Structure formats: structure tokens, C-alpha cells
Amino acid sequence: MSDLFSTQWMEQFKEAWNADEELTSSLAKINFNSIIGYGFKDSDRPTGFIEIVNGKAVNAGSYDGQTLNWDLRASRESWEKWLSQGLNMMGLSMAYMKRNIVFPVGDYGAMIKDPRMAGPFVKSFAVMGQVSTHSSVS
Template sequence: MFTSEFMTKFQTLWNQDETIPSTLKSINFSANVGYGIKREDQPKTVLIIKEGSVVDAKVYEGEELDWDIRCSEDNWKHYMVKGMGMSQLASGYAMGWLKFIKGDYFSMIKNPRMIGPFIKSFELMSKVYTELNQ
């Protein structure tokens, strides 16, 4: 999941999605979101979002992050195969399987215009993961 090819496909699906860009644009959401492995110094990849749309998705090169999301490799694979819903998000966070090194988890889950796109982004990542691992 942490490759340039993965991130390029993820960006395309994100920007083509009927709800994610428009929902995030409605709240003026812009952020650099890092994805990586727990206990590593830095994330593997970064998604650069401006007004809800992804303008760049790539291997992390030291960009300042607003969100930094980490899992073990096994947990990332689990979420890519099984998906992510509200209950998986809550249990993953509570059990420490899904870590937010940066970003406000609690403000996100209280805001439907943030949590919906977050959950849907995992669905898109899962589609890319499945496509690349067939």
C-alpha cells in the first residue's frame, strides 16, 4: 500500500468519488495526511488535500503533516481486505491498532462531514489494494 502506484490510484479514485471531495470542500478541508507503520519514525506516504480534492499523493518526503495515521503492517492489510466501518474504527482506536500520531480523532468522529469521507477513504484504499494484489 505504500507505493507511488498505490497512491496515484488512490488519488484518482478519491477525486472521482461522488461524495468525498464535495463533502470535504463544504467544510474547507485542506490537509496533509500521512500514512505509515506504527513505531517507524516517519510515515510512508502522504495525501495532500486542498479544499477536499487530492492534489498530490506520493511517497512521504518530509512534508508537514496535519494528520499522521499509523497501523502495524498486519492491521493495514486487515483494513485493506476487510474494510473499515464505524465499529472497526472505534475498536481499532480503542485497542491501539489504529494510531493518530497527529490529528484530532475525537473532533473527526463527532463531525459527520469528516467521518464519512474518512471511512469511505478506507473503502477506496481497499479497492486499490485489491486491484494491485490480484
């Protein structure tokens, strides 16, 4: 087990991402390329990142100033809830409206209106849930 968004966790997320044929193939069809940061709302920068090229994760680790296309932030409690219980389109919309998830970088509105992107985005939360974590908070 590793801490959420640590280098080890992001590497495991990369492996889980690439193992999910539904996720990678749907993103490959739209030539999806992005560097996505993940982190916590109380931080001034993301904790981890994953780089996607034509739907496949090619790089992942600790965030170190990479130029991001997307930056997703939430509280540790929200992340842990979504990773254990999953997140569907309705839950994502509610989380966004309540500002439980924020996007310092990236156009949530455009993404959610495009089913070719919205479906894989929600699917990525299920893939995240496959990665073991432990909380650094006791």
C-alpha cells in the same frame, strides 16, 4: 500492483479518491484541506502522503518531510485487513481504543465527533481498498 503506501500506490489512491464523488463533494462542502500521512506503527515516519485541497487530492507520493495535518499508523496486517474487508465507524472506534490505529498527528477525538468529517474519513478506507497492493512480506 504496488506495495502499500509506495509512490505508485499513493498515486493510484489519489486517482481513486478523486473519482469518488461522494468523498470529494462531502469534503468540499466543509472546505477540507489537509496533508495526510499513512504508514506503519513500527516506523518513525509515514511511508506515503496525500494532499487534499477543498476535498480533492492534488498531490500524493512518498513521504518526504511534508508538514502533516494527519498521520495514520497501523500494522501492515491491520491495513491489509481494512483494505480488503473495509472499516465502519464501530470498527474504527475499536481499532483506536485497542491502539491498532494511532494518530501521531491529528485530533481523532475532534474528528470522530464531527459527522461531516467522520463519515468521509471512514469512506476513505473504502476508497483505499480499491487500490491494488502486494505485500513485500512473503
